[in-house]
Amino acid sequence: MKRGDKVGIILASLLAFYIFFPLGVMILESLATQWYRIQKWWAPEKVGIKWYVQVFQTPEIFKAIWMTFVIAITVAVFVILLNLLPAYVIGTGKIKFGRDFFETFGSIPQTVPAVALGVGMLPVYSRLGWLYTFHGIVLAHSVGAVPYVFRNLTNGFASIDPELEEAAKVFGAKGLTIIRKVYLPLLKPYLAAAGVLAFAWSINEFVLTMLLGYPTIATIAVKVYQNAGGYYWAPHLAGALSTLLVVPSLILIFLLEKYTGISLQRV
Amino acid sequence: MSMDERLKNFLYFSPLLIFFAVVLFWPLFNVFYTSSKEFGLANALALFKPDKYAWKSLIFTIRVAFVSTLLSAFFGYSIALILVMRKSYENVIIQVLRVPLFVPYIVIGFIWRALLAPKGYVTMILNILLTKLGFEPINFMGKGISINIAHIWLYIPMIFIISYAALVKINPEIIEAARSLGASGWVIIKKIYLPLTWRALITGTSIVFLAAFVGVSIPLILGSEPTYFPVYIYYILNQEFDIAKASAMSMVFVAISMFLGYIYFTLSIRLRRGGYQ
Amino acid sequence: MNRKFGFLAALFIGVIVLSAAGCVSKEQATVTETVTGAVEYKLAYEVPWEEIVKRAQQEGKVVVVGFGSVAEHDFYRKLGKEFEQKYGIKFEYQDVGWFKAVEKLKDEKKRGVEVGDIDVVMIWSAPFAEGYKAGIWWDVPIVDLVPNAKDIPYIPKYFHDFYPSYGRHVPILQWQVAMLYNKKWVEEGKMEAPPKTMDELLDWVKRNPGMFAYCDPNKGGSGHTWLISVAYYINGYDAYAFKPFDENRAEELSKRVFDYLNQLEPYLYKNNPYPEGNKATIELLEQGEVGLIPMWTSITLQEIQAGRLDPNMIGMYMIDPPIASGGFDGYAIPYNAPHKYAALVWINFMLSDEVQRRIPQEIGAYPIKTDAMPDTPTFNGINGIGVWLPEGIDFKAWRDPLRKPELRYRHAEYMFYMMKKWTEEVKER
Numbered sequence: 001m002k003r004g005d006k007v008g009i010i011l012a013s014l015l016a017f018y019i020f021f022p023l024g025v026m027i028l029e030s031l032a033t034q035w036y037r038i039q040k041w042w043a044p045e046k047v048g049i050k051w052y053v054q055v056f057q058t059p060e061i062f063k064a065i066w067m068t069f070v071i072a073i074t075v076a077v078f079v080i081l082l083n084l085l086p087a088y089v090i091g092t093g094k095i096k097f098g099r100d101f102f103e104t105f106g107s108i109p110q111t112v113p114a115v116a117l118g119v120g121m122l123p124v125y126s127r128l129g130w131l132y133t134f135h136g137i138v139l140a141h142s143v144g145a146v147p148y149v150f151r152n153l154t155n156g157f158a159s160i161d162p163e164l165e166e167a168a169k170v171f172g173a174k175g176l177t178i179i180r181k182v183y184l185p186l187l188k189p190y191l192a193a194a195g196v197l198a199f200a201w202s203i204n205e206f207v208l209t210m211l212l213g214y215p216t217i218a219t220i221a222v223k224v225y226q227n228a229g230g231y232y233w234a235p236h237l238a239g240a241l242s243t244l245l246v247v248p249s250l251i252l253i254f255l256l257e258k259y260t261g262i263s264l265q266r267v
Numbered sequence: 268m269s270m271d272e273r274l275k276n277f278l279y280f281s282p283l284l285i286f287f288a289v290v291l292f293w294p295l296f297n298v299f300y301t302s303s304k305e306f307g308l309a310n311a312l313a314l315f316k317p318d319k320y321a322w323k324s325l326i327f328t329i330r331v332a333f334v335s336t337l338l339s340a341f342f343g344y345s346i347a348l349i350l351v352m353r354k355s356y357e358n359v360i361i362q363v364l365r366v367p368l369f370v371p372y373i374v375i376g377f378i379w380r381a382l383l384a385p386k387g388y389v390t391m392i393l394n395i396l397l398t399k400l401g402f403e404p405i406n407f408m409g410k411g412i413s414i415n416i417a418h419i420w421l422y423i424p425m426i427f428i429i430s431y432a433a434l435v436k437i438n439p440e441i442i443e444a445a446r447s448l449g450a451s452g453w454v455i456i457k458k459i460y461l462p463l464t465w466r467a468l469i470t471g472t473s474i475v476f477l478a479a480f481v482g483v484s485i486p487l488i489l490g491s492e493p494t495y496f497p498v499y500i501y502y503i504l505n506q507e508f509d510i511a512k513a514s515a516m517s518m519v520f521v522a523i524s525m526f527l528g529y530i531y532f533t534l535s536i537r538l539r540r541g542g543y544q
Numbered sequence: 545m546n547r548k549f550g551f552l553a554a555l556f557i558g559v560i561v562l563s564a565a566g567c568v569s570k571e572q573a574t575v576t577e578t579v580t581g582a583v584e585y586k587l588a589y590e591v592p593w594e595e596i597v598k599r600a601q602q603e604g605k606v607v608v609v610g611f612g613s614v615a616e617h618d619f620y621r622k623l624g625k626e627f628e629q630k631y632g633i634k635f636e637y638q639d640v641g642w643f644k645a646v647e648k649l650k651d652e653k654k655r656g657v658e659v660g661d662i663d664v665v666m667i668w669s670a671p672f673a674e675g676y677k678a679g680i681w682w683d684v685p686i687v688d689l690v691p692n693a694k695d696i697p698y699i700p701k702y703f704h705d706f707y708p709s710y711g712r713h714v715p716i717l718q719w720q721v722a723m724l725y726n727k728k729w730v731e732e733g734k735m736e737a738p739p740k741t742m743d744e745l746l747d748w749v750k751r752n753p754g755m756f757a758y759c760d761p762n763k764g765g766s767g768h769t770w771l772i773s774v775a776y777y778i779n780g781y782d783a784y785a786f787k788p789f790d791e792n793r794a795e796e797l798s799k800r801v802f803d804y805l806n807q808l809e810p811y812l813y814k815n816n817p818y819p820e821g822n823k824a825t826i827e828l829l830e831q832g833e834v835g836l837i838p839m840w841t842s843i844t845l846q847e848i849q850a851g852r853l854d855p856n857m858i859g860m861y862m863i864d865p866p867i868a869s870g871g872f873d874g875y876a877i878p879y880n881a882p883h884k885y886a887a888l889v890w891i892n893f894m895l896s897d898e899v900q901r902r903i904p905q906e907i908g909a910y911p912i913k914t915d916a917m918p919d920t921p922t923f924n925g926i927n928g929i930g931v932w933l934p935e936g937i938d939f940k941a942w943r944d945p946l947r948k949p950e951l952r953y954r955h956a957e958y959m960f961y962m963m964k965k966w967t968e969e970v971k972e973r
Contacts, residue, residue, distance in 0.1 A: 008355025011346070016363050022378045022420065023370070025388060029381055034851035037386035038832035046851065054614075058621070060639055082286055085279040095276050102280065104532045109291060110474075111528025113481035115497045116517035119504060120294025123301070126651055139290050146283070204371045207483050207501065215609075215640040215648050221373050226639075228377040228488050232613050233823030235381050236850055242374040253369055320972065385815075386831040406815035408824075490820040505643070506762070 023246065030239030051240045060218065065244070068219040071134070072202035075141045076195040079149045082142070083194075087150055088179060091157025092165070106150030109143045117143065118211040125212055132216040140208040145198035152197065156190030157183065196256060203249065220245045295521060302515035311515035320493065321516060328496035331411040331486075332479035335418035340472045342419065343426025348460060351434040352452065361431070364424040372421070376488030379417035383407040383489070389416070409492045417485050422478070426471045433467030434460060466534060473531040481524050496520065589684075593691050597631070599885040605634040606886035610666045611641035612907075615846040619906045627893050633886050642667040649680040649878050660880035663887040668873045669705035669956045672713050675876070682877040682884060685711025689888055692895035695913050697943060700872035705956035706786060712876055716894050717903050718910040719870035721769045722934035724829060724839040727859040735835040741864045742777045746804075749811045755835040757813035757828055760971070761963045764822040765870055770838040771966060772959040773867040773952070775801045781865070781952055789957035798962050802969040809970065818971060826853065838867060841934065845908030861935040868952040872912060914943040 030051055032044030055061055086106060089095050095102055121140060122131075130136030160183060168182045184191075206221040214222060220241060227238035302311050314321040346364070350357050367375070382389040385406060394404035407413040437460065445455050486495030494502065500520065504513040591599075600606075606627075610620045617639045624635035645665045652660050667675070675681055687693050687701055688711055700715045702708060729735040735755055739748040749756045759767035776784065778800050787793075809817060813834045819825040822843050828834045830853050844860065847853035875894070877887045893899065900916035903909050911917055917939045942951050 005353060005355035007349070007353055011349060012356040012359050012363070015346070015360055018420075019363050019366050019424075021388075022382060023366075025382055026374070026378045032851065036830070036852070036854040036857070037384075038830060038854065038857065041386040041391050041831075042388075044851075054618070058618070058639075082282050086283050089276050089279045094279075100536055103536065105280075105287075106283065107532060108287070108528075111477060111525050111531075112291065112295065113483075113497055113517070113520050113524050115481075115483055115500045115504075116298060116521045116524075117291070117294055119500065119510065119513045119517040120296070120298040120301075121290065122504075122510060123297055124289075124294050126654075129655065131651060132648060139286075142286070143290050146286075200369055204373075206371075206373050211504065215638065215644040218640075221371055224371070224373050224377060225484075225488070227614065228373070228380065229821070233380075233821065233827065234614055234850065235377070236852075237614055238377050239381075242371075242377055246370050246374055250366065250369055320967075384827065384831065385833045409816040409820070490824070492816075508647070 026239050026242050026246070028239075029235045030237075030243050032236065051236045052244075055237060055240045055244070061223065061241075064218045064220050064223050067217055068203060068221070068245075071138055071141060071217075071219065072199045074138050075145055075202040076198040078138060079142045079145045079198045080153070080191060080194055083146065083150045083153050084179070087153030088157050088183070091154040092160075092162060093158075103154075106154075107147045110147045112143075114144065114205075114207045118208050121208070121212060130212075132213055134217065137209060137213040137217050140212055141202040141205045142198075144205065145201040148197040148201060149194040152190050152194040153187070156187045156194075159190075160186050192256065196253065200249070200253075203245070298514045298517045298521060301511055302518045305511040306515040311518060314512075314515060315519060321496075321499070324493045324496045324499045325519070327411060327491070327493045328480065331414050331418075331491075331495070332476055334411075335415045335422060335479045336472050336476040338415065339419045339422035339426050339475055340468065343423045343471070344430045344468055346423070347427050347431040347434055348456060350431060351437075351460070352455075361428075364427050367421045367424050368428075370421075372482060372484035373488065375417055375421055376485040379413065379420070379485075380488050383413045383416065409490055411491055413489050414486050414491060414495065417489060418479050421485075422475045425475055425478075426468075429471035429474070430464060430468050433464040437463050466537065470531060470535050473527060473534065477524060477527050477531060480527070481520075589689070596689070596885050597889055600883070600889040601632055601886075603633070603883040603886045605636065606663045606883050606890045607636045607638065607661060608664045608666070608890060609638045609640055609642070609645045609662050611639075611643075612666075613843065613846055615849060616842070616907050619902075623894070623899060627890060630893070631889060633889065635890075638662070642671050645878075646671050646675050646680065649675065649880075650678050652880060653678060653680050658880055659882050660878055661882065662878050663881040663883045664875045664877055664890055666716070666873060667713070667876055668871050669707050669954075670960065672704055672709065672876055673707045673956070676710070676712060680879055681712045682879050682881060683712070684877075686877060686888060686891070687711040687714045690714060690892045690895065692892045692913075695915065696895075697912075697914065699953060700912060703953070704874075705871055705954045705959070706784075707956055713874055714876075714891050714895070715872035715874035715912045716891075717874070717912055718872050719765070720841050720910060720934075721766050721773075721838050721867045721870050722841055722860050723836060723863050723867075724826070724844055724858060724860050725836040726829060726832075726857060728857045729835050730859075738836050738859075738861070739863065740861075742774075745863070746807060749808055752835070753811045754814050756808075756811070756837070757817055757819060757825060757834045758838055759822055759825040760818040760820055761966050763818075763820045764825065766822045766825065766838055766840050766843070767818070768959055768963050769868055769870045769954060771801075771805075771962050772954050773838075773865075774804060775958065775962065776868060776952060777865055778804055784955040784958055785953070787955070789955075789961075791961070794958055794961040795965075797958070798965055798969075801962065802965070805966075805970045806973065823847075829853075829858070840870065840908075841910075842908035859935065862937050866950055866952060868954045871954060874912070910939070914940060 028044070031047045031049070033048045033050045034046035035044035083106065086102070090099070090102055090106075118140075125131045125136055128136075130139070164182050164186075165178055168178050173181060203219070204221065205219075206225060209217065209219050209222055210225070224238055224241045224245065226232060227234040227241060302308070313319075315325065316322060346360070350360060381387055384390065385408065390405070390407055397404055407416070441459060442455060445459060450458070481497055483495075483497045483501055487498045487501065491498075493499075496516075497520070500513050500516050503509050503516065608620065608624070610617060617637070621637050624637050627633065628635045642665060645662060646667075649660065649662070649665075672681075687696070687709075693701070693714055696715060700718075702711065704713055704715070723738060725738045726735065730737050735752055736748060739745045758770045759765075761767035761771045772784075775797065779797050783797060812818075813828065815833070816828075819828055822840060825837050826839055826843055826847055829837055829839075830847065839860075841860070844853065844858070848855045875887075875891050877884055881887055895913065897913070897916050900911035900913045901918060903911045904917065
């Protein structure tokens with residue numbers, strides 16, 4: 001790395017400004033208690049933590065924060081379990097016949113618009129009695145998380161030397177034992193990455209929650225929408241909620257990457 | 268491979284298959300079934316006549332998604348190129364550029380809605396510059412360009428990450444060799460970087476186009492005229508509660524996005540086979 | 545590495561156990577609350593009010609679904625706490641809105657769920673009527689059971705935007721749209737003084753191009769209330785009031801209304817003549833983009849409370865002929881409400897004079913009970929400016945049925961017809 005390179009400094013600072021300025025405005029919106037933009041568009045007249053106090057005084061917020069994280073953790077675990085075996089057969093090259101098909105299979109949800117999926121799910125869920133239920137929402141969130149987890153786990157299995165499995169077989173290990181004893185310890189970084197991505201996906205998910213779960217199940221994303229949609233545009237509260245959602249998750253991801261040395265990508 | 272093995276492989280896949288069958292294929296089937304049975308295929312297609320709102324909305328959406336993709340591809344790839352060629356502050360830049368990927372879309376929509384309001388920072392700063400230069404001030408509210416601006420904040424990093432991953436895999440010795448033969452920066456980009464990474468770039472752009480095309484949250488908050496297509500479906504469902512009409516529109520939507528997805532998958536499989544690109 | 549993952553696993557298990565415990569404890573809590581059987585409710589007519597209150601206390605809980613802005617939700621929650629103290633009935637508030645509540649009840653009705661989990665739904669005319677057709681409301685004239693409902697004016701008591709409510713709906717408050725304008729600009733000469741009558745509006749808008757905007761009628765209530773008010777101005781109130789809905793007639797009547805609106809259009813705010821929603825509309829005024837808008841009194845007050853609208857900058861008045869009342873929203877009880885007596889007691893509480901008097905001060909709407917309107921309205925906090933009562937309205941005279949009826953009710957069916965047509969006839973033209 002060449003320190004002191006001018007182009008590098010300029011590019012880095014421009015990008016840092018481009019990325020962090022909007023986030024700063026988000027925080028500013030949440031702190032502005034009086035801001036008459038017609039007189040002074042560049043800065044609020046009064047700032048304070050009034051809106052955070054208001055957010056924390058509404059009991060639904062705690063329920064929504066709680067729900068968001070419980071759903072996200074459940075989704076992460078469920079999708080990992082669901083993809084472990086398929087990723088194993090694909091990643092270790094066990095499937096020869098129709099490999100392309102199976103490889104693509106796990107990525108299908110990425111091509112399905114969430115709105116269209118929601119339109120189709122409404123009657124199905126109504127029929128199964130899954131509307132407004134916890135498991136219904138977990139399953140709905142899981143669909144979109146599959147591609148990220150599937151790809152990460154497949155890469156994980158592919159990165160492991162197949163001779164390890166052979167060696168284990170020599171010592172009499174079979175099926176699930178092989179996965180558990182041989183692969184899982186080596187897969188940990190990939191599992192963590194997959195888990196975090198599924199978690200992030202679930203936190204991000206909004207349309208399906210709104211359509212299928214909303215009266216009973218509300219997540220922070222839904223609450224942000226309620227305060228940021230055109231009908232009830234309330235930037236002060238949307239800002240406070242967004243800050244409460246974004247800042248902890250960025251810190252969490254930063255720590256996790258530092259801590260486990262793995263890189264998490266969304267794509 | 269024996270029949271037994273095949274069966275076993277299939278068994279390994281069965282949890283995912285069952286899961287998809289219930290929460291993905293059944294709903295999708297339902298979309299097609301409802302729209303053909305309750306709405307009628309002819310009626311569904313009639314919604315997309317050129318003078319109908321659905322058609323306007325669809326064309327608008329494709330246009331906006333296309334512009335967003337183009338802009339993000341240009342900037343994202345350029346940043347990746349600069350980084351690979353100069354190798355300065357790369358860790359900082361990578362860390363910074365990954366931040367938007369972990370900000371929920373709904374929040375991105377909210378932030379840019381605030382920045383692009385008539386007295387928002389971006390609008391005001393831009394308009395002060397524009398009036399100084401003697402141009403008419405602009406307004407972002409309800410325009411496609413506001414969606415573009417919010418989109419690229421999210422998608423430049425996406426393209427960057429995909430293309431950077433491909434660019435760093437290029438053997439530095441090739442570049443060194445070209446340099447020692449006297450090739451300039453432009454020539455190296457044209458003759459080495461681009462030919463070796465165009466597939467990654469195309470994969471990236473198709474992912475981004477797909478995401479921009481189907482995403483609801485950002486255009487839902489920013490609002491536009493005509494309405495962004497997925498938002499239009501959402502409104503039909505959530506305000507008019509006309510599930511038959513929503514299904515008919517979803518059907519067209521799914522068909523288009525699956526076609527795009529097909530292109531993306533074909534490319535990405537080739538990409539994986541094709542060595543380090 | 546292993547210890548870290550062990551920690552994460554333990555954390556995860558802990559979360560699951562806790563959430564399971566949360567579910568269990570919640571279920572145990574509901575056991576102590578009784579659910580009154582469907583049969584017993586049929587006798588509600590014959591039971592004296594004291595007995596209803598006693599049974600409500602036995603039920604021990606009421607679940608209220610409300611809609612509205614953040615300030616409104618906060619108001620209901622605050623009242624809920626007072627209700628709990630007064631009656632010893634546990635109050636649970638859900639800010640999920642009428643749309644989702646109606647969808648949920650319809651789903652439950654279809655599946656035959658006899659005991660639901662919502663006791664009271666705050667709702668407006670159209671979804672109420674739709675729900676009534678679907679049979680999701682408790683089929684008892686609750687408006688006659690609640691003692692405090694006695695003083696509700698006759699029309700809102702039995703009609704909701706000209707839909708007969710058969711007493712299954714109890715109005716609580718009145719929303720109102722009025723003209724909101726930038727007073728500073730008028731003083732500075734940036735804009736002419738706003739038109740006092742509808743007759744002057746078109747000319748005013750022509751002389752002050754880009755200064756006026758109204759909310760997209762399909763995206764916000766101030767928009768469709770404005771739409772029906774323009775129709776009343778063009779065709780006369782009597783052409784609509786208490787008239788049955790007829791599609792041909794609606795088409796005939798609407799033509800002139802859309803003509804008028806199309807005449808206005810070229811002179812509206814040029815960037816975005818129809819902002820998407822009430823808040824988007826008032827935002828234009830706050831940020832100095834337009835100078836005159838039709839706006840809810842309630843949202844005006846709430847924007848001042850949120851520190852975004854400068855109260856010293858604005859004026860609010862009622863144009864002549866007046867803008868129709870934006871609905872007398874209130875409560876309906878679902879057919880499968882588990883605590884129907886408690887629901888009645890809650891509604892009665894909301895109609896008490898103490899609560900009614902606070903409605904204008906806290907959320908900027910008007911009480912349904914005319915007498916509860918304070919004579920000299922005061923305004924919470926900001927310089928004592930009564931922005932929420934438009935200039936030129938004497939509230940009590942306005943509601944007086946013996947005088948020339950200046951208060952106009954919306955005709956929901958004609959309004960809906962026009963909302964749907966408006967998009968193609970005005971917006972997309």
